[in-house]
Amino acid sequence: MEATELYKCLADPYRLRILSLLDQGPLCVCHLQDLLAVPQVKMSKQLASMKAVGLIHAERSGTWMIYSLKNPAHPLLQHNFEYLRTSASPEAERLRSDSQQRAQLLTQIEKEQNPCPAEIYACTCEAK
Amino acid sequence: MEATELYKCLADPYRLRILSLLDQGPLCVCHLQDLLAVPQVKMSKQLASMKAVGLIHAERSGTWMIYSLKNPAHPLLQHNFEYLRTSASPEAERLRSDSQQRAQLLTQIEKEQNPCPAEIYACTCEAK
DNA sequence: CAATCATATACCCTTGACAGTATATACTAA
DNA sequence: TTAGTATATACTGTCAAGGGTATATGATTG
Numbered sequence: 001m002e003a004t005e006l007y008k009c010l011a012d013p014y015r016l017r018i019l020s021l022l023d024q025g026p027l028c029v030c031h032l033q034d035l036l037a038v039p040q041v042k043m044s045k046q047l048a049s050m051k052a053v054g055l056i057h058a059e060r061s062g063t064w065m066i067y068s069l070k071n072p073a074h075p076l077l078q079h080n081f082e083y084l085r086t087s088a089s090p091e092a093e094r095l096r097s098d099s100q101q102r103a104q105l106l107t108q109i110e111k112e113q114n115p116c117p118a119e120i121y122a123c124t125c126e127a128k
Numbered sequence: 129m130e131a132t133e134l135y136k137c138l139a140d141p142y143r144l145r146i147l148s149l150l151d152q153g154p155l156c157v158c159h160l161q162d163l164l165a166v167p168q169v170k171m172s173k174q175l176a177s178m179k180a181v182g183l184i185h186a187e188r189s190g191t192w193m194i195y196s197l198k199n200p201a202h203p204l205l206q207h208n209f210e211y212l213r214t215s216a217s218p219e220a221e222r223l224r225s226d227s228q229q230r231a232q233l234l235t236q237i238e239k240e241q242n243p244c245p246a247e248i249y250a251c252t253c254e255a256k
Numbered sequence: 257c258a259a260t261c262a263t264a265t266a267c268c269c270t271t272g273a274c275a276g277t278a279t280a281t282a283c284t285a286a
Numbered sequence: 287t288t289a290g291t292a293t294a295t296a297c298t299g300t301c302a303a304g305g306g307t308a309t310a311t312g313a314t315t316g
Binding site for chain 3 (some may be wrong): 156157158168169171172173175176188190191192193
C-alpha cells in the first residue's frame, strides 16, 4: 500500500485511535465501539475502509468479527506509533488512555471468562 | 499543531512532495511549481493550506515568496521523512527524484547568478 | 504614472468523505 | 424454523476539499 493511503487513515482521529489499539492486539468490533464510544455503523465503516486498503485484517469468530493489524504491520505505521507513544501532545495522551482502557477490558474479559462483557460496557453482547 | 493536521497534509501526494522539498531548504513558489509541474493556482493554494496550519512559513523577497518549513520542524514530520528517505516505495522514489531535480536547479541558479532561471524551466520568471 | 511579474484570492463547480437511518447478512441457539 | 445477536451494506443527505477561471494584490521597472 502507498504511504499516501496510510496517511489518509492516520488523518482521522478515530482511525488513528483504532489503529493504535489494534497495534497492541486484536479486538472485536463491539469492544472497539465501546472503547471509542462510537455508533456501530460508524465503526463498521471505518474498519471496512481500512480493510479495503489492506491495513487491517478481519477474522470471524462466531458472530463476532475480530480485527487486527495486517501482519507484518506497515513499517511506516510502526514508525509513527513509536513516535506518538513518546509524544506529549493531547492526541498522544488519548492514545495512551485508550491503551489503558483496553488493558482494563482485557483483564475483565479474562476474569469473567466472558468474551464480550456486557456488565462493564454498554454493549449488549452476551456470553457465548 | 495536532498530529491529525500533519497527517492530512501528508495524505496528498503533492503536499508530501512539497514538504519533502522544503525539508531540504527554502524554495520560491515558481520553483516549486516547475519541480512538481502543477499550475500556479494549485501550488499557491496548497502552500496556503499548509501555512494555515503552521507547518510552513513564507517570506517575501521582492516579487517572490520564499517558502520554508517552520523552524523547528515538527518532529513527527522529521520522523516520517527519515523513514521515507530509506523506503523503496514508488512514492519514496519520487521524493528522491524530486530531490535530485532540486539539486540540479540549485546549481543552475548558482552558476547563472540568476534567482529564477527561465532557461531551464518552463516558468516565465525573469532575472531580477 | 503604466506595465509587468510573482503570487494570492474569490468564485463556481465537481467530487468524495462522512453521518444517520434503515435494512441485509451471517451466525447461533432454541 | 424462528428469534436474536453481531456486523455489514445500501441509501440519502450534507459538507468540505480540490480543481479551474478569472481577478486582485503587492512589488518592480521604465
